[in-house]
Amino acid sequence: MMETFDPAAVNWARAQFALTAMYHWMFVPLTLGLSFLLAFFETFYYKTGDPEWKRITRFWMRLFAVNFAIGIATGLILEFQFGTNWSNYSWMVGDIFGAPLAIEVLFAFFIEATFFAVMFFGWDRVSPRFHLFSTWMVAIGSSLSAVWILVANAWMQRPVGMVFNPDLARFEMQDIAAVITSPVAVSHFLHATSTSFVLSALFVLSVSSWYLLKGRYLRLAVRSVLVASVFGLLFSFLVILSGDQAAHNAARFQPMKLAAMEALYRGEKNAGLVAIGLLNPEKKPGDDRPVFHQAVHFPYLLSLLANRRLDTFVPGIDDLLYGNPAEGIVGVSEKMVLGNEALEQLTRYRQARKEKDEEAAAFHLAAFKKVEDHLGFAYLDGPEEAVPHVPILFYGFHVMVGLGFLFPLIFLLYLILALKNRLPRYRWLLRLGLLLVPLGFLASQLGWVVTEMGRQPWAIHHILPVKVAQSNLAAATVQSTFYIFLVLLTLLFVAEVRIMLSQIRIGPEEK
């Protein structure tokens, strides 16, 4: 009997996962970035012996602790959902995800049980040198533990280094090096960590701006601004470079994602990058309606971004959907035929195995292997299902990129004014600085929205659609747990904001 999908259940499961993942990502970037800023503050203390640097380090360490404590275990909620809402998917990718996630947990436990304890408890108990070493280990270890989850996510965007076992319906790891060194994994790691560093620098600027506006702890605020603005400025360049590489990877491995990010419906040579644009909401793939009401393009830049050459062709949504023989692009309809063939051969393979006809099984397995990369297309109801949500991707991508270019200018301005000792006089900038935390979080969250919404409709790119990955649960069941999480996560968020604000109000004076 054919399985039927309840779109409401799939959407509630997606909403629940998005809610918890976005909530989890409220804490991770601050943990990754603040840990490095702490290491720099403490290094200045170690080098100069100036107690003010120690006071600065201990103050930011307290805010780091609040963020870490509220954020801890929020990632576990995602694992619960894997087992319940996404049990089919969990089973299929268990071998790929199992190793990286187990390494992450062991790594995190090792670091947290040892170096975290020394960092928080060891100020007067261990040598300054060992304390500094521990702070650096927390910073490096936190980023390294993030490698594994990012590797797992990158594999969903570009599945490599695995082989499908048709008897167990599982992807089995064949080449862990290929999984770890996949270009998508490398750019994922660099972009996620560098954006986290920038977000943390914005957090430090924001809190310091508040102190400067209030005329409190001026030395702490100015020194914090100096370190954070240099740190933020340097990593802003890495954000731009790694973001460029991520978009280039999308062009190579997920061209539909890039086309949706740019709302490029008809592919073109010398393609321009949209600087700013207002989409026509009536536009659908394959029609002749205009894409934009208004748009400004940077000429040639999309071709350069996608192919590293100005005069090259960038495929649009229509080319990828309906095919473009002149450019050698196979359309989704043809891929659906290949997907059906893959499913057919897999069905016959299972039948042959049941009948213990090993010769027929070997024949159908070989036929399946030729087209298995297109398996996911068998589940599409029509070619248009292969297009992700264009408005979310377009606006999400452009707001994120705009903020990504704005932040280095703000860091530079703060740095220059702090060096000239004029920062307290620029109250308009300090007031603007209070907005840097929400803007930083907006850019950081939009990065994941673009990454994950751009992957749709696939759970594993071209191999497994999200709707097949989901467990067959009633929509009401998933909906009720969604609201439980909404209440729980809101309470935790309110707790964090309250504790964080009270600690900022208290300032560096320990009570």
Place this chain on the structure above:
Amino acid sequence: MTLTGIWRFYRDGFRSMTLGKTLWALILIKLIVLFGFLKVFFFPDLLKTRYDNDYDRGAFVLRHILESAPPERNRP
């Protein structure tokens, strides 16, 4: 550092916490809610609870994959 020294290090560290006590209380409440309530009542591992071994789990997922495609008439 001896084992006793390590024990004292952690014990004294926990005892001297101020803000940390609030944060630990929050962590413990969170873990109790997650593992004692949500995991037990709302988030069972479906395949683990329904099937005893990997062979049966694999067979279920394979059947799910093979029977989930739209009917042939919807295909190009």
